[in-house]
Amino acid sequence: MEKHRHCLNCGISIPPDETFCSEKCKDEYIKKRKRIMRAQLIVLFVIFVVLVIFVWLRG
Template sequence: MSQQKKEKSKIADHRHCVVCGRAISPDEQVCSPDCREKLELSKEKEKKSRRMMLIIYVVMIIMLILFFLFRPAS
């Protein structure tokens, strides 16, 4: 039961390519220029979708404020 803690330190000296999952050296992030390109592309996509989320969030808050401002007083 207590052996699970020991296995964690074993994995420390290698990484996996964040794109295709191949084993690589610890100071690299991807295994090839091809994977680097894919990583940059997905990062760009993530940045764009995060901005979209922010815009949607702001619009929703503005709509909520407008809704409460123009709600007929009861």
């Protein structure tokens, strides 16, 4: 079996010096990552707001 990697987006075999199989896959991966990062920021913001409200109500 020759050395290879897998596309980070779709998982197909690619040469070991590549990260994605195509520009389309690269763009899709970047969009997914941005969406995940946005969701994580929203969750962190909600947790922060809940903590602030909790501390404010106990104070």
